[in-house]
Amino acid sequence: MIDPVGVQLKRLPHGEGLDLPAYATAGAAGMDVVAAEDVSVAPGKRHAVATGFALAIPAGFEIQVRPRSGLALKHGVTVPNTPGTIDSDYRGELKVILINHGSETFAVRRGDRIAQLVLAPVVQARWNEVEELDATVRGAGGFGSTGGHPKLV
Ligand SMILES: O=c1ccn([C@H]2C[C@H](O)[C@@H](COP(=O)(O)OP(=O)(O)OP(=O)(O)O)O2)c(=O)[nH]1
Numbered sequence: 204m205i206d207p208v209g210v211q212l213k214r215l216p217h218g219e220g221l222d223l224p225a226y227a228t229a230g231a232a233g234m235d236v237v238a239a240e241d242v243s244v245a246p247g248k249r250h251a252v253a254t255g256f257a258l259a260i261p262a263g264f265e266i267q268v269r270p271r272s273g274l275a276l277k278h279g280v281t282v283p284n285t286p287g288t289i290d291s292d293y294r295g296e297l298k299v300i301l302i303n304h305g306s307e308t309f310a311v312r313r314g315d316r317i318a319q320l321v322l323a324p325v326v327q328a329r330w331n332e333v334e335e336l337d338a339t340v341r342g343a344g345g346f347g348s349t350g351g352h353p354k355l356v
């Protein structure tokens with residue numbers, strides 16, 4: 204197990220009294236994050252749900268906002284921009300965008316666990332522009348070129 208990485212968290216006034224994001228089990232990859240507001244998301248609609256805190260993620264890391272499979276399976280409620288990207292230099296409130304693909308209005312209550320946050324390392328790229336790329340067996344083949352998909356009828 205890699206040692207946990209410290210992340211500064213600032214509670215905002217409307218986040219007072221809420222549970223901080225937490226791992227539900229010892230081996231959980233994501234910390235469940237709770238809503239800081241009551242909101243109803245109608246079928247086909249989306250909402251950026253307040254969490255009541257802001258972060259200072261250490262340089263070299265990001266936080267990914269991912270859906271909870273239970274909400275997706277039972278209610279069709281997911282994160283449309285998954286994985287949402289929280290940059291290390293972002294100091295605003297972390298928000299969770301939820302979209303309701305289900306057929307019934309989904310009621311979010313303050314304190315409900317709505318998504319999960321995964322801390323991940325980030326490596327930034329630097330472009331080396333060239334005239335020719337090295338040759339490979341795959342070449343330009345992609346998008347199913349290696350087969351394995353059922354034929355459409
Ligand atoms: O689910 C999300 C996604 C993003 N953010 C915040 C943190 C992130 O660092 C910032 C910008 O996100 P992103 O780069 O995905 O959005 P953008 O549309 O490119 O906006 P910007 O021009 O501000 O980068 O918005 C959230 O709070 N929740």
Ligand SMILES: [Mg+2]
Nearest residue numbers: 288289290293
């Ligand atoms: Mg951006």
